[in-house]
Amino acid sequence: YPYSHVTSFCNGNKGGEMETPMMANDGAPEKLANHIGLIFHEIAHNYFPFMMGTNERKYAWMDEGWASFFPREIVDKFVPEHDYLSKEIIGYEETAGKESELPPMVVSYSYLTESSRTGFYDRPSVAYYELKELLGNDLFKKAMLEYINRWIGKHPIPIDFFNTINDVAKEDLSWFWKPWFYEFGYTDLAIDNVENLYGKISAKIVKAGNIPTKVKVVFEFEDGTNETIEKLASVWKNGNKEIIINLESSKKIKKVSVGDKHIPDCAKENDVYVISN
Numbered sequence: 463y464p465y466s467h468v469t470s471f472c473n474g475n476k477g478g479e480m481e482t483p484m485m486a487n488d489g490a491p492e493k494l495a496n497h498i499g500l501i502f503h504e505i506a507h508n509y510f511p512f513m514m515g516t517n518e519r520k521y522a523w524m525d526e527g528w529a530s531f532f533p534r535e536i537v538d539k540f541v542p543e544h545d546y547l548s549k550e551i552i553g554y555e556e557t558a559g560k561e562s563e564l565p566p567m568v569v570s571y572s573y574l575t576e577s578s579r580t581g582f583y584d585r586p587s588v589a590y591y592e593l594k595e596l597l598g599n600d601l602f603k604k605a606m607l608e609y610i611n612r613w614i615g616k617h618p619i620p621i622d623f624f625n626t627i628n629d630v631a632k633e634d635l636s637w638f639w640k641p642w643f644y645e646f647g648y649t650d651l652a653i654d655n656v657e658n659l660y661g662k663i664s665a666k667i668v669k670a671g672n673i674p675t676k677v678k679v680v681f682e683f684e685d686g687t688n689e690t691i692e693k694l695a696s697v698w699k700n701g702n703k704e705i706i707i708n709l710e711s712s713k714k715i716k717k718v719s720v721g722d723k724h725i726p727d728c729a730k731e732n733d734v735y736v737i738s739n
Contacts, residue, residue: 464508465484465508468484468485468505469485469486470485470488470504470505471485471487472489473487473489473490475489475490476490476491476492477489479503481507481508488501488504493544495546498533498540499533499537502532502533502536502537503533506529507525509528509610511525513614513615514610514613514614514615514616514617515617515618516618517617518570519570520569521566521567521569521570521620522581523566523581523583523585526583526586527582527585528586528587531586533546534591545723547591547724550591551726554580554587554726557577558649558726558728559728560577562574564577564581565643568581588726592638592675592676593638595694595695596638596676596696601630605627608626609623609626620643637674637701638674641673641674642673645672647673648672649725649727650670650729651670651720651733652670653667653668653679653719653735656718662709662710663681663708663709663710663718664709665679665681665706665718665720667679667704667705667707669702669704670732671729674699675725676692676693676694676695676725677692677694677695677697677720678720678721679691679707680719681715682718683714683715684713684715689711693705717736717737718737719733719734720733720734721733
């Protein structure tokens with residue numbers, strides 16, 4: 463931790479807060495999960511922007527996104543039924559793809575209030591979760607520590623963050639950075655078709671939105687059992703719009719679904735394919 467201590471005091475209001483180095487003026491949300499999340503959100507700001515020196519007025523997502531990302535483990539530890547990540551994803555899905563939503567790379571002072579929550583907090587924090595899934599816990603942590611150590615106090619801009627993660631991952635992740643941070647758009651995976659021939663079930667998964675996410679497909683059988691296949695977001699790295707998920711099984715398939723509450727998807731109506739008898 464970059465400082466000897468941090469002080470957080472409650473101003474008595476039901477919400478709202480403001481961070482300063484080593485001190486935060488916090489509101490008092492009624493729900494315990496929200497209160498814990500708020501406290502640790504403000505603690506995280508001691509890293510971003512204060513220790514790093516990122517410019518919140520220009521790229522708010524470089525600190526608010528991380529401050530929204532980091533509280534998940536501590537909130538889930540004390541209030542597991544709250545399911546912190548699912549709430550972050552719901553917040554993103556409510557605004558994603560609407561006319562008012564701007565990509566995070568649009569400078570923050572250009573935002574209107576109605577779209578700032580998504581651009582500053584929800585969309586980048588969800589993107590960081592997807593990045594963590596993509597890289598895996600160990601590589602993700604290694605890349606983040608390198609980013610901090612390389613740029614501490616040097617006022618990094620977005621490309622410094624992107625390039626550092628690329629360096630550590632030894633991979634050009636432009637296919638991920640561009641849609642999540644530069645483009646208008648939204649996340650949407652859909653099931654286009656399901657075939658069951660000669661003991662092999664094939665589900666065609668379409669990336670209907672332009673922003674890539676991990677893939678989770680659940681095959682539900684008539685006997686009440688199910689099987690799940692998951693793929694990393696890297697299945698979309700070559701610019702393809704569809705993939706085929708195959709499952710070897712002699713069981714009679716009932717339905718196939720894609721996604722879950724921890725994967726952002728802005729059009730739920732195309733997530734389930736029911737097999738007609």
